[in-house]
Amino acid sequence: MTIRVQQADFDIGVELAALTQGNPGIGGVCCFTGLVRDLHPQADEQAGTVCALTLEHYPGMTERQLAAIEAEARARWPLEACLIIHRYGRMEPGENIVLVACASAHREAAFDACRFLMDWLKSKAPFWKLEETCRGTRWVASRHSDEEAARRWDQPAG
Amino acid sequence: MTIRVQQADFDIGVELAALTQGNPGIGGVCCFTGLVRDLHPQADEQAGTVCALTLEHYPGMTERQLAAIEAEARARWPLEACLIIHRYGRMEPGENIVLVACASAHREAAFDACRFLMDWLKSKAPFWKLEETCRGTRWVASRHSDEEAARRWDQPAG
Amino acid sequence: MIKLLYFAWLRSKIGLAEEELALPPGISDVAGLIAHLQTRGAGYADALSNLAVVKVAVNQEYVPFSHPVAPGDEVALFPPVTGG
């Protein structure tokens, strides 16, 4: 059960190998990676191409909130291992921003927990994206659909 | 859009890097890895610990069926890239069996498509597992829940 | 002639991975072919005793037991799959 908030990039292969190493009870790992896109998320043609993203966060609160939601995921699903890495600082298109991986005996729990963590992270983890385009910089607006996605999990699945 | 049926192991980090390389339109990658567990899936205590699994498949039909379902996933979701690797032959606990990865601009499509492919693969791809335990070998029985999981996708999501 | 393929425990019970078969007269679908195979010996009869757990592919596509079978076809019989 690992949480890391860091500037440095991560190596997905190394991280996943460490996650499953020595636990032959793991039958499946679901992993999500978020990357910097060169297109503006609101599909606003005037915005132009994104040449970089700077991720700001709230040190202290970030780790605390990630630890709380990771504990929640472990309480809801039978997870064998869990990993959250979120980067901050300046990144260019194609670079990794976030990695969430959940390992379980069966795939259903791994998929559900991973998606739960990503939905939550998108709507509650204190990170903010500043976009650089050829026209200057601007703060990315939050997506309504991200809050809706997180609300899906307010009631445990039936 | 890559499909591989192979005896050799794969390197998840290398595969995912190749999948996203040079496409800055990718915002998220959902990836699932299936591993050999040392516990019998039916939780039958008499079965004992699994010391190895041999995956048999139907060469020709496997690739044909994987290609068809991958095309179906691409028709249903806006995927930027897609990868399916399934191993056959003898493997020990902790080894990788299967890798499915789906890349899209947004995470929802990546998660849905990856889960669709895994559900389908579990219920339709012509692979069979022969387990070796201390008491001998036996063919793994199919899970009813896998067929149910695949049927969920018979109707496109509303 | 048709080509028959057997996988997993159907292969073990029948004792063959594949064989060529001259389609007997009057057999035109999967159901008829299976009924014929059941008469070919104890291994076949055992392997094909519970058809609820036998899946069929003709020319590498899943088909129901009512599907036609014709010379030149590749017919595979196997248990429900357990990959992934």
Added chain:
Amino acid sequence: MIKLLYFAWLRSKIGLAEEELALPPGISDVAGLIAHLQTRGAGYADALSNLAVVKVAVNQEYVPFSHPVAPGDEVALFPPVTGG
């Protein structure tokens, strides 16, 4: 004293990442604190002009505007998050 933290465009508009503030008499909750901050200058007024897009954490936990504020608290104001 309370510690105030501002993030993203709240930080840019206010022109500060953090500051210490002696809690003025009569202010006991987040809503009161924000009303006070709005009077501290054009940057603050601009940053806090639309409270529908201002989130608050007290001591690193999300709270509603009705949440109490007391000396020693760390109060953070920021826009809806956009990480992941």
